[in-house]
Amino acid sequence: MARSYHEEQNLEYAQRIREICEDMPLWFIDFIRSQADVLTPLTRFNYCIDARIFFTYLIQEHRDFYGYAMHQITPAMLGALTHKDLEVYVEYLGYYIKVDATDDEQVETDGASQELEYENGERGKARKIASLRSMYKYLYKNELVQANPAELLSTPKIHEKMIIRLTPEEISRLLHTIEEGEGLSERQKAYQKKTIKRDLAMIVLFLTTGIRVSELAGLDISDIDFETNSFRIVRKGGNESILYFGQETAEALQSYLEERQALGTYERQSPLFLSMQNKRINVRSIENLVKKYALAAVPLKKITPHKLRSTYGTMLYQNTGDIYLVADVLGHKDVNTTRKHYAAMSEENRKMAARAIQLREEK
DSSP, rough: OOOHHHHHHHHHHHHHHHHTTSSSSSHHHHHHHTTTSSSSSHHHHHHHHHHHHHHHHHHHHOGGTTTTOOGGOOOOHHHOOHHHHHHHHHHHHHHHHHSOOOOTTOOTTTTEOOOOEEEOOOHHHHHHHHHHHHHHHHHHTTTTEEEEEGGOOOOOOOOOOOOOOOOOOHHHHHHHHHHHHHOOOOOOHHHHOOOOOOOHHHEEEEEEEHOOOOHHHBBBBBEEEEETEEEEOOTSSEEEEEOOHHHHHHHHHHHHHHHHHTTTOTTTBBBBBBBSSBOOHHHHHHHHHHHHHHHHHHHTTTHHHHHHHHHHHHHHHHHHHOHHHHHHTTTOSHHHHHHHHHHHHHHHHHHHHHHHHHHHHOO
């Protein structure tokens, strides 16, 4: 039986975890293995990346680790680090230059390794602190260290960014650009003519269901049910869910699938959206596709698939006023995640209500 997209992704992350762990201490491999039942493969992969950054920093920057290889780092060595040592590491994460890049990160120019610059903002630092805490918690719980300095680290305050979303007029321009190719270069138009129905179906699906880009990339034709106008997706974290769509979306999908049948690329178990090479389209290609059309239609806004998701969330909340419904459809586990994104809209609605009532006419 063929594996699903989600299963393929998990296997790929599992393989990449193994590759990174080849250079890691045995105790760290035990730690990653212990998280298999509680964390997704993607999260465990990110833990491996974060640990590699931390160990590399210690070897290059901390005097007690000079001359050691990563696999030689022991729990006792980490246990000797202080809260101050870890604070210096977090400060280092703000900006650092790495010369000896790993195979994943290496950039070569004329056969020589190029210096790579890295920056971590609030969110990047917060994630790496969370990884560090989890690793130290494991060491402390298993009595491999006597103290847990990571527990004392302060998480950076995360400042919420202004949500960028499309207005109804901008949505109309975006769809028109996909259909007519206005604003695209001649080279872009050559591709656009071949992929109009696919691209329109993808953008409409984003704007009418709030689907995540990874969820969209993972859809198969067999996930779509036109009897109920619904589709099955695997949410972030691995849970399955059913989302529904309206007639406009159904028509865009059916038109695209009719084209697939005419081209001989239609099979019930095949990916819903194909690349020009008739393979499952990947997340990066979808992001580039959205960027291409958005740059032509709304050049003053940096539009990504996530911004299309935010646009859907905004429209749904404006039309229903139900924050719990928005959270459920968007797949937010915590309604507070949804509320902090759309609370500003409620504030504006209250201001509009205050201006709507006038007891006396102005003279």
